[in-house]
Amino acid sequence: MTMDSSLLLPVPNRLEPFWLQERDVQLKSARTTVDIPSTCDVVIIGSGLTGAMAAWNVYQELEDCQKRANVVMLEADEVCGSATARNGGHCKPLTFIGYRAEASKHGAEIANQLLRFEAGALEMYAKLVEEEDIDCDMHVTRAFDICFTAEGSDSAKKDWDARMAAYPDCMRDSDVRRVDDKQTLESLTGVQGGLWGASYPAGHLWPYKLAASLIRKCIAKGMNLQTYTPATHLFASPAGWTIETPRGNINTKSVVIATNAYTSSILPEFKTKILPVRGSACSITPAPSHSAGAVPGPLRYTYGLRFGTGEVDYMIPRQGRGRIPGRGDQSYILGGAKGCFLSNLDEWYNNKRDNEEMPGVREYFEGYMAKYFAKWDGNENGNVDRVWSGVLGYSADLLPYVGEVPDRPGVFICAGFTGHGMPRIPGCTAAVSKLVSAFVIDSAITPSVQSQFEASLPKPYWMTKDRLVSKQNLIKSAMGQLVDEEVINARGKEEHLNTVCKDLRDL
Known part of the structure; x- marks a missing residue:
């Protein structure tokens, strides 16, 4: 079968991120069976953290009901080689920033619910890692x-x-x-130049290792994994749904779309709903000044450094490898550098080229620690080891789409995390898995199950027809680039015109 070259799929020869230096070599290109199964109960498309946690939760839900199901996971590339292997591994919830904006859109109660939902992710990760004995460098700390x-x-x-x-x-x-x-603030954080700050509980982990461990556990429960097998077309059939791949078709009762930035390759109606947005990150070796036994010594927190609209950097000082903090590699993960490229839309917006470094980011990262962290004495390259790109799935309204896809009974989506997946994925996958398991058992979503789903997930995340047909796209304005039509309408065209005129006078 010839594959459509216009499909939104990962590019070849992607840059090597920090997180893939310890691949699970057996899983990387794994195919549980030589041929893909012709039928199954559930197909999960995507092997990143969303796909892995969705699979795990589906099995948990079915086991609670003493039911079994045939589950197949399709991955277009190597296992967990996309956003989960290219992010910061940072479980850092929003705790108050953005509260007023969300309250103005959804009301105070829902705005508060959105923040509480994210805050709950840290305990969900910790509980999962502890109960399943997963070695993924999980560390609970505080973020600033x-x-x-x-x-x-x-x-x-x-x-x-x-x-x-x-x-x-x-x-x-x-x-x-x-x-x-x-x-x-500087004394507490070691960061110089900050004007105001706040801290709260957060965590970090090795996201690839968590996802790979869950996939292994699901394979042990019977899941069939097929790597380098992109899903290229989805259509209704007597079995429910048929998924086309270059290696043959699969007939299935239900489908979970966990493809984030690449969602429109299998669901064309999401072409304007979830867009690929390119980002950048690096790994840094601690300088002698920030190593154990030195002054100021090791950094104690994780960080969100906020410079302006869309320009937020994150930095995670890892606490070692394995289950005992303080042993082995303690590289920092630094990401962001958006000020280097935001003004050039082609470099980041609707861009999937994570095989290329983004312009200016290496130099930005190399100068970062000396500029913002007091008494840093790194080398001329800022102790930067690796620089890589990643493709994030940004949703048009900046919130994830979770639930059954309108007009596609049995097709479920959990995608569009807008660069903020780590504190959202645990709760979102738990919620959507309730729907999937119920559909496998009853071939429908009962009112009781729908109520459970809605009670477990903030309403703005629900996958609704209104969200799907909305013309709203807030991505560029959220990044401080251009003013979207809806933003203009919201504050009044006259006010917008006055602002533009003032900006022109100030040039």
Whole structure:
């Protein structure tokens, strides 16, 4: 079968990220059977963290009901070689930033629910890793958000004040602490130049190892894994659905789409709903100044460094390898550098070229630690070891799509995480797996199961017809680039015109 070259699939010869230096060599190109099965109960498309956790949760749901199912996982490339292998491994929830914006769109109660949902992910990861004895360098710590501009600091403070006023118990339960004094902020974090900050519980892990471990456990339960087998077409058939691949077709009762940036390759109606957005990250060896026994010594927190709209960097000082912190490699993972390329849309928007370094990011990363971390004494290259690109799946309304796809009974989606998947994936996959397992058992979603799904997931995440047909696209405006029509309409065209005129006068 000849494959359509226009399909949105991973490019060959992608840059090698830090997380793939310890591949599971047996899983990398694994095919459980020589031929792909002709029939099954569930096909999960995508082997990243979403696909792996979805598969795991489906098995858990079915076992709770004392049911079995034939599950097949299709992967277009190597196992877990896309976004999960190219992110920061950072489980850092939003705890107050953005609260006012979400409250204005959805109301205060739902805005609070969105933040509480993310905060719950850390415990879900910790429980899973502990109960299943998964070696993935899981470490629970605290994160610091640090604002570098007066405007950003003022906005963050207003978000803090608004959520604290409306939901003080939630803020206290989440252990969110603000730091108003700049000197105290630098003393606590080791970051210089910050104006305001706040900290809260967060964590980090080796995402590839977590996903690969879950896939292995699912294979032990009977799952059939087929790598280098892209799903190229999905159509209704007497069995329910038929999935075309270059190696033959699979007839299945239900499908889980866990393809994030590549979703429109199998669901064309998502071409304007989930777009590939290119990002960049690197790994850094700690300098002597930031190693054990030195001053200032090892960094203690993870970081979100906020410089402006769309320009947020993240940095994770890893605490070693294995189950005992402090042993082995303790590289930092630094990502972002969006200021280098945001103004050039072609470099990041609707771009899947993670086989290329993005312009300017290496130089940005090489100068980063000395610029922002006090007393850093790294080498002339900033101790940068690897630089890589990754393709994120940005949703048009900036929130993930989770649930049954409209007009496609038995097809479920969990995708569009907009570069913020780590604190969303555990809860989203748990929710969608309730629907999948119910459909496998009953060939339908009962009102009871639908209620359970809705109770477990914030309403703005629900996959609805309204979201699918919406013309809204907020991606560029969220990155500080261009003003989307909906944003213009929301604040009034006259106000927008006045702003544009003022900007032109200021040039």
